[in-house]
Amino acid sequence: MTLTILPVQTEADKRAFYKFAFRVYRDDPHWVPHLWPGKKAYLDKKAAFFSYGEGEFWLAKEGKEIVGTIGTGINHSRNRDMNWKAGLFGFFEVLPARYDAAKAMWDFACDWCRQRGLTELQGPYSFSGEDDHGFLIQGFDTLPSIMMGHTPKYYSEFAERYGFEKLLDTQAYRYDLSRIDFDVNKGPEIVHKIAARCRERHSGAAIRIPKMKDWEAEVVKLHTVYNTSLAVLPEFSPTELTEFKAQADSLKEIIDPELVFIAEVDGKAVGFALGLPNITEALKYAKGLQHPWDYVRFALAQKKIESASFKIMAMDPLYWGYGLDALMILEMGKAIIRKGYTWVDASLTGEFNPQTNKLATRLGAYVYRSYREYRLKL
Numbered sequence: 235m236t237l238t239i240l241p242v243q244t245e246a247d248k249r250a251f252y253k254f255a256f257r258v259y260r261d262d263p264h265w266v267p268h269l270w271p272g273k274k275a276y277l278d279k280k281a282a283f284f285s286y287g288e289g290e291f292w293l294a295k296e297g298k299e300i301v302g303t304i305g306t307g308i309n310h311s312r313n314r315d316m317n318w319k320a321g322l323f324g325f326f327e328v329l330p331a332r333y334d335a336a337k338a339m340w341d342f343a344c345d346w347c348r349q350r351g352l353t354e355l356q357g358p359y360s361f362s363g364e365d366d367h368g369f370l371i372q373g374f375d376t377l378p379s380i381m382m383g384h385t386p387k388y389y390s391e392f393a394e395r396y397g398f399e400k401l402l403d404t405q406a407y408r409y410d411l412s413r414i415d416f417d418v419n420k421g422p423e424i425v426h427k428i429a430a431r432c433r434e435r436h437s438g439a440a441i442r443i444p445k446m447k448d449w450e451a452e453v454v455k456l457h458t459v460y461n462t463s464l465a466v467l468p469e470f471s472p473t474e475l476t477e478f479k480a481q482a483d484s485l486k487e488i489i490d491p492e493l494v495f496i497a498e499v500d501g502k503a504v505g506f507a508l509g510l511p512n513i514t515e516a517l518k519y520a521k522g523l524q525h526p527w528d529y530v531r532f533a534l535a536q537k538k539i540e541s542a543s544f545k546i547m548a549m550d551p552l553y554w555g556y557g558l559d560a561l562m563i564l565e566m567g568k569a570i571i572r573k574g575y576t577w578v579d580a581s582l583t584g585e586f587n588p589q590t591n592k593l594a595t596r597l598g599a600y601v602y603r604s605y606r607e608y609r610l611k612l
Contacts, residue, residue, distance in 0.1 A: 432557025
């Protein structure tokens with residue numbers, strides 16, 4: 235039977251595109267469905283990405299049966315910043331043993347890119363750099379934490395068989411609080427020494443939690459810090475303010491201000507640390523929040539969350555060495571322990587991020603999930 239790649243056009247197509255993943259992962263106990271409202275925003279082209287990029291969505295069909303899904307896109311902002319002519323693929327799902335369907339979808343994505351004058355295909359990204367970037371290559375027997383994806387082992391195998399090459403690996407770290415008997419004072423001595431030195435030498439330095447009533451202003455400040463802090467990394471392009479705001483707004487309802495810390499020097503924001511309740515533990519039971527009763531299940535499951543997720547430590551390079559990161563880590567640790575969490579996820583960090591990887595190792599954390607992003611020259 236002929237395999238065809240068809241555009242997602244109708245509301246029924248959008249629902250089928252979303253629901254297909256439930257078929258792929260029906261026997262995987264570690265998969266957590268994406269939230270329908272968020273994916274619907276992409277399918278309706280109302281997500282922040284479409285203010286600086288473009289994209290389309292496709293169904294791979296064999297007769298009437300869906301055997302795969304894919305999105306093709308262009309991040310114009312990143313291409314401009316990196317001087318690339320790259321297309322993206324994302325929203326990629328395919329049935330086991332159907333390399334033929336994966337190949338057909340990638341063939342289609344390559345042609346889509348060539349028709350637009352692009353010279354390489356990168357992915358998976360769905361589509362923002364903060365959404366589902368990379369195929370899982372380690373940690374298949376673990377549950378993803380908040381803002382992390384989950385894919386079968388055969389996805390990366392299919393990609394490498396097709397000819398994709400590694401672009402970047404990212405890691406998620408895990409830290410078990412039992413290592414320090416749930417007492418920050420028993421944490422690594424070096425962290426306490428650095429924090430003490432910071433207090434002695436930098437009288438203008440301070441750590442505070444965000445002012446939720448000034449949400450918009452706080453987000454703008456942190457956007458500047460975020461881009462400045464990561465600008466030293468290879469393959470980094472600044473995140474658009476619209477995207478950063480959209481990400482922040484999507485988290486606003488679940489943010490616990492007591493797990494977010496802003497570092498200031500003489501009143502200027504120069505760094506921040508973002509921690510979140512790891513609501514993926516609860517979302518596992520929410521079926522993607524497709525129906526009203528799913529919200530009830532989610533609310534009940536939230537009461538049993540055992541972990542927190544340390545999403546990012548951002549610091550303006552001009553203030554590296556001050557010790558503000560140590561101060562924020564100690565405050566984060568105190569808050570996480572006070573709230574009764576038993577372990578911490580720290581994700582995601584790129585392999586070329588020496589500061590974060592060094593810090594995680596010093597704290598005694600270990601890698602428990604890894605992802606790989608790919609590129610293919612056209």
